[in-house]
Amino acid sequence: MKIxxxxxxxxxxxxxxxDDAQPLPGALARRRMVLTVDDEGAGTLDVRAYxxxxxxxxxxxxxxxxxxxxxxxxxxxxxxxxxxxxxxxxPLGPVLTWLDTRPEPPATAVGPADPDAFHQRTGTWWHxxxxxxxxxxxxxxxxxxxxxxxxxxxxxxxxxxxEAPMSMSQASGTGLLDLHTLDWDPEARALAGSDxxxxxxxxxxxxxxxxxxxxxxxxxxxxxxxxxxxxxxxVDPTRAAVTVGTSSAVRLLQRMPTSAGSTVLPHRLWRYxxxxxxxVTGVAYSSGGNLFAWADRELRLPTGRALEExxxxxxxxxxxxxxxxxxxxxxxxxxxxGLGELRGLGFGTTAVEMLAGLMYGVCEQVVEDLVVLExxxxxxxxxxxxxxxxxxxxxxxxxxxxxxxxxxxxxxxxPEIGATGAALVATGRIADAVVVADIGRxxxxxxxxxx
Numbered sequence: 305m306k307i308x309x310x311x312x313x314x315x316x317x318x319x320x321x322x323d324d325a326q327p328l329p330g331a332l333a334r335r336r337m338v339l340t341v342d343d344e345g346a347g348t349l350d351v352r353a354y355x356x357x358x359x360x361x362x363x364x365x366x367x368x369x370x371x372x373x374x375x376x377x378x379x380x381x382x383x384x385x386x387x388x389x390x391x392x393x394x395p396l397g398p399v400l401t402w403l404d405t406r407p408e409p410p411a412t413a414v415g416p417a418d419p420d421a422f423h424q425r426t427g428t429w430w431h432x433x434x435x436x437x438x439x440x441x442x443x444x445x446x447x448x449x450x451x452x453x454x455x456x457x458x459x460x461x462x463x464x465x466x467e468a469p470m471s472m473s474q475a476s477g478t479g480l481l482d483l484h485t486l487d488w489d490p491e492a493r494a495l496a497g498s499d500x501x502x503x504x505x506x507x508x509x510x511x512x513x514x515x516x517x518x519x520x521x522x523x524x525x526x527x528x529x530x531x532x533x534x535x536x537x538x539v540d541p542t543r544a545a546v547t548v549g550t551s552s553a554v555r556l557l558q559r560m561p562t563s564a565g566s567t568v569l570p571h572r573l574w575r576y577x578x579x580x581x582x583x584v585t586g587v588a589y590s591s592g593g594n595l596f597a598w599a600d601r602e603l604r605l606p607t608g609r610a611l612e613e614x615x616x617x618x619x620x621x622x623x624x625x626x627x628x629x630x631x632x633x634x635x636x637x638x639x640x641x642g643l644g645e646l647r648g649l650g651f652g653t654t655a656v657e658m659l660a661g662l663m664y665g666v667c668e669q670v671v672e673d674l675v676v677l678e679x680x681x682x683x684x685x686x687x688x689x690x691x692x693x694x695x696x697x698x699x700x701x702x703x704x705x706x707x708x709x710x711x712x713x714x715x716x717x718x719p720e721i722g723a724t725g726a727a728l729v730a731t732g733r734i735a736d737a738v739v740v741a742d743i744g745r746x747x748x749x750x751x752x753x754x755x
Contacts (some may be wrong), residue, residue, distance in 0.1 A: 308365070308374045308520070309723035310358070311380035312457055314339060314401055314550045315526065315594075317354065318723065319361035321370045325724050325733070325740045331370040331522050333361035338709060339401065339711035345641045347403025347634060351387055351395045355460045377522040378730035380531035380722040381457035383576065384433055384476030389459075391451040399456045400438060402551070403590060405439035405632040405641050407432040416491055420459070424568070425482050426489055427575030427583075431635040434479025436495040442498065453504040458524045465513040470504035471524035476576035484562055509580050523730030528722055529588065530578040531729070535555045535721030536690035537741030539682060539734050541681040546594040546670055548693040551631075552560065554670050555586030556677050556685070571678050574635060579729060585680060587673040590631030590641075593693030597663045598630070603655035614656040620706040622660025624648050628669060663700050667707040674708065687744055690716035701746035717742040 306333035307325075311318040314337070335357035340348045365371050384402040391474050400407070411416070415430045416422035424450055428434050432441075435453070443450055454470075455478070458703070461468035474489075475481040476613040480496060480503070488500055513522035528548070535590055538545035544556045560566055560583045569575050577587045598604060608612055630644035646661055678685055686710050687699055694715070703714040718741050728737050 306373045307373050307727045308371060309720070309727050310377065310379045311546060311720070311726075312379065312460065312530075313337075313357070313722070314349070314382055314403070314714045317357040317361055319358075319365055321365060321374065322342070322718060322724070322727055325727050325736070327720055327723075331365065331368075333364040335360055339403070340398070341403065342381050343642055344701060345663035347405070347631070348398035349400045349401055349456065351399050351456065351459055354399070354456065355463055355610045359638070361500040369703045374520050376727075376730055377520055378723070379457065379461070379523065379525040380726040381455075381525045382472065382527050383527045384692055385456035386435055386438050386442070386478075387456060387459050388446055388450040388451050389454060389592070391460075392446060396446050396448050396450060397442070400442070401456075402588075402634070405432060405630055407438045409437050410440050410444070413440070413495070416495065420571075422434045422491060423571065424566075425477060425484065426479055426492055426583050427483050427569060428479035430495060431638070436479050436492050437499060439496040446536055450502070452504075458504055461522070461525065465515060465522060469507040469511060471507050471526070471532055472580060474525050474529040475504070475506055476730045477527050481577070483575060484566065484581065485694045486562055486580070494512035515609045520564055521727070524579075526578065526726045527576055529553055529555055529586070530557070530576065530584045531722045532690060533584055533725065534578070534728050534734055534737045535723070535741060536716040536727030537738040537743050538688050538689045539543070539737045542685055544674060544685045544687050545688055546675060546689050546708075547691040548666065548689075548700070549691040550592055551588060551590055551591030551634075552666055552670070552691075553586055553588040554677060555584050555675050556681065557582060557584045560643070563590060567680055570676050570679065571683050572636065572673060573680070582734070586677060589628075589669050590634055591644075591666055591667070591669075593626040593691070595628060595630060595666060596659070596693060599655075599659045599662055603658055605655050611656070612697065612699060615660055615697070616743060618657060619662050620664065620703050624653065624657055624658060624661030626665035627694045628662060628665035632708060660699075663697070664703050664707070667690040667700075670704075671707060684711055686712045686714065688714050688716050688741070688743075689746065695719060695752065698747060705746045714743050715746045715748055717740045717744050728740045
């Protein structure tokens, strides 16, 4: 089957065409997106520019003939984003992404009556990352009356498709979905100040969308973290995925139909829906490839192979302790952006040593949370590394292997784990993910390119 896979990320929009689950050489269009950040904790995107970037990718692929014969469109999209809309569905402000740490609960709000029960039902917390806090904050700050809210994925698809309800995977990322009833949670709605009328319509199990004048079916969008797990070949409780893209995360995918009882969710972990039959459990962090991008911009680093050769001369920890919370905490943490640190610097410290300290700090943040994640399955797990930032650096993969030892640590060499994961879920082939991911050694040199 010829599949168009869309990857609606934070730093870029990508469209690629796959033959079954393998990317066709050259069938890739990409547009970088400008993420607006500041010292107050903003992390926003221009929704109109984002839509324009997606349309440009589709036009480019169409113009080159790659879309001829496409039968299915699969979408991997960022979780947690929200866009306020007017009564005419015009955006009333930028997109709040997962990186935005400004939302705070109203001063008079008291939160869930039973925080643990709320966490078990929704897989989330009453936290600035989720709509339970974001919607009241947006209402208080938006000068015009907000008619309804939607996610970035639903907004851009709503401009292309005849209809674009919110998938269960995307809805679970809002923090308002009951993971078991697959409906908006009444208490979460109340915390968000919503009666449900201003929330997106939820997609039923068998929903498939379509362009107004096209025969290709559009599958329900998949949260990017869920897509990355599948694309990394981590589709059962024996393997955890550690993914480093713009941000980073450690996650475990399990089969959990709504009819089955769920396992107890430890306080430090979130849980979101992959689809009606699977969930993904884990922890996410604000720092990942964005730290490399910052260092590359500010530190005058060597490029390409020269950088890898310079890193290879350093010890695994880089020798410079770092606090990598440059973007603040992801839930359940509440520390704001701007807390990053790099210690032990001297006049002899090189830019490459600074970078190594930051990269190693990203590795270290995973360890304790991986132990908690393993407690949900009662045994140690194998770790599979994936994501664009990981693929670009053999040194970073080896640093992760050192930090996570004695666990087996391997590397998903497939270059497009998010898009491929979305395609596998859309075609009902999650079980095939292990083969497609092309899991190999962390010291594999074939994928090492300049970051």
